[in-house]
Amino acid sequence: MSTPISTPVRVGDDDRQRTATLLGLALTQGYLDMVDYEQRLQTAFTARTGAELHGLTADLPVATLRRNDPARRAALRRAARRSVHWHLAGYLTMVVIVLTVWLAVGLTAGAWYFWPIWPILGAGLGVLAHALPMRYVGGSVCR
Template sequence: MTTRFVTPSDSAVRVGDAERGDTADHLGQAFTQGYLSLEEYETRLARAFEAQTAGALRDLLADLPVAQIVRRDPRRRAQRSAAARRGVRIHLGAYLAASVLMIGIWLLTAVFAGAWYFWPVWPILGWGIGMVSHAIPVGACARRTTAGS
């Protein structure tokens, strides 16, 4: 969902379906979050689709906390949560690939040079701490989001 804020100088500018759709979306979120009654929502929605200018759309949202409504949008939260989980998966993939690479290097040097000290434990452990500290907050946020819905 894109948020377009209309400035006072834009009041007479004509709007298209995209702006009307954004306003209708904001009104729908305001209704589901309890800011509008059903009757008021239906009235404003009809006016939104009849609006010709940016000023008319701005007037429909003037008494609503649009920024707060957008922040509380469950779709936005779901997108952010999915992006965070995707970030953890990418981090985990890089961690595992680097760990396998370091163990392979260690194995080659151990076999051919006789250096059997397992040095990869230190970078693997250090990076593992970073991996865990990345995954824990994302997992906690996901659990909190599921518990709240």
């Protein structure tokens, strides 16, 4: 039985750009000095195989670099704000529906007990519990 010959996998421009982005994050977070960064960046853009690119970032804490990426943090904050907006939209839709039902029952049956206060207050507490931590913690999202 013969063993397969492992051929190096070629890389494209997108792979080189991802490696360059990681190297830039390593520079901004203090893991590389400018000289080392420039050498690795030059090597990254002339690399032909995945092994060459992997060798450039093998000694860097890639997971930490990505977690502390300012673009990633901004995206998480935008997603958190968007989730609050959707929660608020759902809440307001529910308020309109229960007030419409209350008004219809009041006009047709003459029962004017304001029961919508209970679902409005209950769901309102949920919206506040979702929105206030984002407002007072500065919109940061847990890692």
